[in-house]
Amino acid sequence: MTRPRSGLLPPIHLQLQGEPAHRQICDWLRGAITDGRLRPGQGVPSSRALAVELGISRTTVMTAFEQLQAEGYLESVVGAGTRIAAVIPDDVLDAIDTTRGGHGTQRAPRAISTRSRTLLAMPQDSQPQSVGAFRACIPALDRFPHATWSALLRRHARHASPALMAYGDPMGHRPLRDALAGHLGAVRAARCDASQIMITAGAQQALQLCARVLLDPGDAIWMEEPGYPGAQRAFTVAGARLVPVPVDQHGLDIEEGLRREAHPRAVYVTPSHQYPMGAIMNAARRTQLLAAATRAGSWIIEDDYDSEYRFAGRPIASLQGLDTDERVIYVGTFSKVLFPALRVGYLVLPRDLVAPFRAARDAADLFPSTLLQAALADFLREGHFARHIGRMRMLYKQRCAALVRALRMQIGERFEIVNAEAGLHLVALLPPALDDGAISRRLAGFDIAVGPLSYCCLQTPPRRGLILGYGSSSESQLEGAVARLAAVLAATT
Amino acid sequence: MTRPRSGLLPPIHLQLQGEPAHRQICDWLRGAITDGRLRPGQGVPSSRALAVELGISRTTVMTAFEQLQAEGYLESVVGAGTRIAAVIPDDVLDAIDTTRGGHGTQRAPRAISTRSRTLLAMPQDSQPQSVGAFRACIPALDRFPHATWSALLRRHARHASPALMAYGDPMGHRPLRDALAGHLGAVRAARCDASQIMITAGAQQALQLCARVLLDPGDAIWMEEPGYPGAQRAFTVAGARLVPVPVDQHGLDIEEGLRREAHPRAVYVTPSHQYPMGAIMNAARRTQLLAAATRAGSWIIEDDYDSEYRFAGRPIASLQGLDTDERVIYVGTFSKVLFPALRVGYLVLPRDLVAPFRAARDAADLFPSTLLQAALADFLREGHFARHIGRMRMLYKQRCAALVRALRMQIGERFEIVNAEAGLHLVALLPPALDDGAISRRLAGFDIAVGPLSYCCLQTPPRRGLILGYGSSSESQLEGAVARLAAVLAATT
Secondary structure (H helix, E strand, O other): OEEOOOOOOOOOOEEOOOOOHHHHHHHHHHHHHHOOOOOOOOEOOOHHHHHHHHOOOHHHHHHHHHHHHHHOOEEEEOOOEEEEOOOOOHHHHHHHHHHOOOOOOOOOOOOOOHHHHHHHHOOOOOOOOOOOEEOOOOOOHHHOOHHHHHHHHHHHHHOOOHHHHOOOOOOOOHHHHHHHHHHHHHHOOOOOOHHHEEEEOHHHHHHHHHHHHHOOOOOEEEEEEOOOHHHHHHHHHOOOEEEEEEEEOOEEOHHHHHHHOOOOOEEEEOOOOOOOOOOOOOHHHHHHHHHHHHHHOOEEEEEOOOOOOEOOOOOOOOOHHHOOOOOEEEEEEOOOOOOHHHOOEEEEOOHHHHHHHHHHHHHHHOOOOHHHHHHHHHHHHOOHHHHHHHHHHHHHHHHHHHHHHHHHHHOHHHOEEEOOOEOOEEEEEOOOOOOHHHHHHHHHOOOEOOEEHHHHOOOOOOOOEEEEEOOOOOHHHHHHHHHHHHHHHHHHO | OEEOOOOOOOOOOEEOOOOOHHHHHHHHHHHHHHOOOOOOOOEOOOHHHHHHHHOOOHHHHHHHHHHHHHHOOEEEEOOOEEEEOOOOOHHHHHHHHHHOOOOOOOOOOOOOOHHHHHHHHOOOOOOOOOOOEEOOOOOOHHHOOHHHHHHHHHHHHHOOOHHHHOOOOOOOOHHHHHHHHHHHHHHHOOOOOHHHEEEEOHHHHHHHHHHHHHOOOOOEEEEEEOOOHHHHHHHHHOOOEEEEEEEEOOEEOHHHHHHHOOOOOEEEEOOOOOOOOOOOOOHHHHHHHHHHHHHHOOEEEEEOOOOOOEOOOOOOOOOHHHOOOOOEEEEEEOOOOOOHHHOOEEEEOOHHHHHHHHHHHHHHHOOOOHHHHHHHHHHHHOOHHHHHHHHHHHHHHHHHHHHHHHHHHHOHHHOEEEOOOEOOEEEEEOOOOOOHHHHHHHHHOOOEOOEEHHHHOOOOOOOOEEEEEOOOOOHHHHHHHHHHHHHHHHHHO
16 A cells, blocks of 8 residues: 655555665665765755655654754755755756766667677587486485485584684685595695695686786786586686697697697686596697797696596696696686586696785685685595595496497487497587587487587587587487487487 | 616606506606607507516506507507507697796796786785684674585475576576565565575676676776775776775765766675675765766765674665666675675676676676575575574674774774674774774784774775674673773883
């Protein structure tokens, strides 16, 4: 129910439910002043008169008037009551008048940055939040040990000390960094201690920080072609010049890279499991890359996004562990081993980069949320992490085999399957006539999230293909999705 | 206990505890190859011979050899056994040799970005992680309702759906954005709906995104002088040109700003409670600023960091709510109303900036951690948030009064206290002879975290002063800290 009112002031409809009356009066008077219906110097009724007229208590009106005086909209004049403050200059009000409704030619520019416009022009993932079959880079979310994780969170949330609730270290929570240093040394053959580890909000933030600390606008960076679109975006927004360098079955083609740009400021590389093609960078390329970086004074950004899941043998040793010149910045993530919405990743930094990364992190978002880090440190220390990885490796091996089997049976030789030996996805190369983007769009209608290979390319791709994730889908889901894919292919050609 | 060995290969000491033996063999052979002790083409003993010599199972040795073959360090030659792969070129090894130990003149450049060097040269907070008395911008951490918060976290952690564990919306979790839109409309007189709200990792990330989306390197931004150092860092790292504009008792001096730079790309302002001086920007300045921004085509970044805590009357209405030209980007945070280590803040965006901010967020760190957002949405919806703010406002009012009383009694007229009417801190201006930085450093030794006013200034400050936080200290702690401050002052002069 509302209570209409008219008189000297513009009309007000006081809502009897919801907002307190004094707030409604404030908003009403403030609006009438700023839109020019009440002019500077104009008197307003006394609080007593207004209270009577609106049928509310005088205290309510006085509360509103006091607030508006504090904000400078009203002023009290001794002997003359309350009036609209004279301090709002008329020319200001006139300026507001001319812009009102002025979304046409009169409108002042609404400029955004050049890098922001470049970013908007880049291809965007059409189904970023899909959890449908084939979605790449998503682990088996229903196999995550929720009860264990929830208990660890509770342990830290119920009794957080003031020190853990206030401002934390930009490098991250020390117990988690200690646990990670041990893990990386043992499993990734990394050479580091906790002082070199920075906890980030996922690998994407790690890449963004690399871009900021290492690259000036216009600086060249080698990018794998095809490569990871998230990395392309991170370096683009920093204003870097992206130099596509082809990958083959042994990873990044170093000699071709040197021909295209002999002195890159940095090299972005996924040596343990190239994204998306799956190649392992061999020992020759690794040493070639390290030597080339040392000669050219380049940094190497090693993105080790899912190396935990190699189905035969242990994970490939990291490039970071081979680096004797402290050129490699190692990027890791918990998105593939735990779950993406956790948003925790990490960097292993050369010692002389710790101070600049710390300063950049402080300027970017101060430090990471403490609770998740504290629970995660216990998750690692108490062995849950290693156990979960072990279980998931077996599961993904089975799912990968099931997907390959279904593709062979239902689609046969039209697909060339590459590197189905590790990780959470494989790539199926298409015959030349087929358009990966069109197939991806058709399947999206069935909640099937196939990534087109061409979406990973900075240049026109020599081959088109489909990125098929198997981490988060059961064997029967994979078989059903392959059947749908086969039907779409049959309809396309 | 270790087992020494010598022979054709470099010596290895197998640790019987810790690392599995096959990993130790891998690391040992890989290291010997990359540091040149084993040369390309050189044969290695058969797995059988090595197993006998090391006293371990042949399977262990074969596991290690298979791993090194996968990584490309070893190769099998039919009829000739296993040897060091010939694919590591000698010139590469030579290049590595010349850089080894080469931290002297031969070393290739280790260049970092210009903005990173600028950032490193800025003054850094000497006690960023202190929770000592007087620490500014920290709420009463021991009064936070941990049991309620922990129960809400558990509710969402134990039964997270796959959709909430996978990749989320770069704008944030929709239920939290809905809850915030309601809160901001009611309490901050903001005009927005949930589609304009982006959840960030605290206010600092919000400022960083503003810098990225709105400012090209070299673009001018008005900064309050004195002002918030975190904002200075966020805009510096984006390469912006910071234009200091003085503040007085009514907030930012718009006319002086126009004299210094008539066409800033953006204006950074804390109108509800200027940081650090505490002034409220009055209605005249607000309309002046909005009109000037409209004329010059500037964006206004409104940082509303602690406006919930005004001791007399309700919070000052936001500038965003007055803006009819969609020029204002509103920045809010939960750090002051809940706790800093939560790392959750938010932006309210003009509608035409939603797409570029979404793209910038995606490139920066994809999206925020879902669990904390889900729990926070319930915390708002179920009324815990409003109740906590109400309780804390009373507490801070008492603590502020206690601090003012103690300063008056123990230090008297030597301090000029400004704007002790809101928020979590006040500023005490010092007599001209005293050095705020020196006082701050002396008090740091007693775990008292006084912020020097000069640390907030881009130019030489006209007055020096101390930023005294009272949010996280009890009345008796505040009295004790004032006594210590008085003693330091007595020793200084």
